[in-house]
Amino acid sequence: MATVNMPMPIHKVIYDTDPGVDDAMALVFQALHPQIELLGVTSVFGNSTIETTTRNALYLVERFAPGVPVARGAAAPLKCAAPAPVGWIHGDDGLGNLGLQPKTQNALDTRPAHRFIVDTVRAHPGEVELVAVGPLTNLALALEEAPDIATLVKQVIVMGGAFGTNGRNGNVSPAAEANMHGDPDAADIVFGAAWPVAIVGLDVTESTIMTTGYLAKLRDEAGEAGRFVWDVSRHYEAFHRSSVALEGIYVHDFSAVAYLLAPELYTTRSGPVRVLTDGMAAGHTIQKPAGFAAPAPQWDDRPACKVCVDADSGKILELYSKTLRREA
Numbered sequence: 272m273a274t275v276n277m278p279m280p281i282h283k284v285i286y287d288t289d290p291g292v293d294d295a296m297a298l299v300f301q302a303l304h305p306q307i308e309l310l311g312v313t314s315v316f317g318n319s320t321i322e323t324t325t326r327n328a329l330y331l332v333e334r335f336a337p338g339v340p341v342a343r344g345a346a347a348p349l350k351c352a353a354p355a356p357v358g359w360i361h362g363d364d365g366l367g368n369l370g371l372q373p374k375t376q377n378a379l380d381t382r383p384a385h386r387f388i389v390d391t392v393r394a395h396p397g398e399v400e401l402v403a404v405g406p407l408t409n410l411a412l413a414l415e416e417a418p419d420i421a422t423l424v425k426q427v428i429v430m431g432g433a434f435g436t437n438g439r440n441g442n443v444s445p446a447a448e449a450n451m452h453g454d455p456d457a458a459d460i461v462f463g464a465a466w467p468v469a470i471v472g473l474d475v476t477e478s479t480i481m482t483t484g485y486l487a488k489l490r491d492e493a494g495e496a497g498r499f500v501w502d503v504s505r506h507y508e509a510f511h512r513s514s515v516a517l518e519g520i521y522v523h524d525f526s527a528v529a530y531l532l533a534p535e536l537y538t539t540r541s542g543p544v545r546v547l548t549d550g551m552a553a554g555h556t557i558q559k560p561a562g563f564a565a566p567a568p569q570w571d572d573r574p575a576c577k578v579c580v581d582a583d584s585g586k587i588l589e590l591y592s593k594t595l596r597r598e599a
């Protein structure tokens with residue numbers, strides 16, 4: 272085939288993240304994958320405070336992606352108070368209570384995350400892919416400061432939301448997924464902007480599971496990265512065992528990275544998406560179905576987003592393990 276010597280496409284990624292155990296596991300993958308060039312990591316409140324998530328981002332970059340800048344992002348959502356850290360899920364330190372600390376702050380960029388995003392997108396027009404796996408505050412602030420970036424970004428891939436597939440409507444409340452609930456106003460802004468958006472929500476992330484056995488195999492076969500993934504996921508796995516009786520963990524944030532590299536592994540549905548911004552269902556995501564007959568003025572003037580409703584879990588898990596074992 273003539274494709275043998277074709278250069279592999281490189282994805283220029285800004286990873287917007289609230290590390291977080293699953294955030295960390297997805298970052299290790301990105302650092303190792305030959306088709307991903309990390310232009311920067313931007314932190315946001317979410318799983319923990321901005322101080323903790325930024326420290327964790329610095330640690331992860333120092334250890335796994337040296338040379339990549341880290342920009343500190345929003346400490347709180349646009350309009351509401353910051354949520355309390357979820358130590359019972361990710362550990363009090365956000366990374367499984369392993370006591371990890373960066374040796375230096377050298378990677379820390381002087382700009383706030385939203386300005387780092389604006390500058391980086393303008394420096395690479397049409398090329399940057401934003402992979403956002405925390406509350407969407409930094410992206411909304413970037414749009415507010417520089418609306419022109421919407422047409423300069425290649426695509427936005429969001430881990431978040433829940434659209435009712437197999438009864439999945441939320442995890443932080445019966446109506447909302449955590450990243451949407453963390454800043455519903457920001458999410459509604461991001462889904463309404465003129466950039467291509469793909470949403471990878473609980474509909475698919477809860478159907479892809481790394482079992483204890485899968486993680487143990489990574490520990491034994493994937494070197495330092497595999498041992499780190501095992502260690503950092505012990506507390507997170509215990510949470511899954513006690514809360515949903517799962518012998519393993521849901522694959523939330525990595526699912527957005529898998530979509531970046533292999534969108535063909537997902538079935539998507541296209542249509543405008545709104546996010547409820549207040550009330551008991553704040554953070555609830557609603558997509559207008561294709562062919563919906565009645566007028567829907569709150570949706571009709573907004574761009575279509577792709578919402579993932581099914582996924583090839585086996586291939587997604589294989590992508591992760593092969594990359595960590597450096598067989599990609």
Ligand SMILES: [Ca+2]
Pocket residue numbers: 288289290291293294317318404405524
């Ligand atoms: Ca996250």
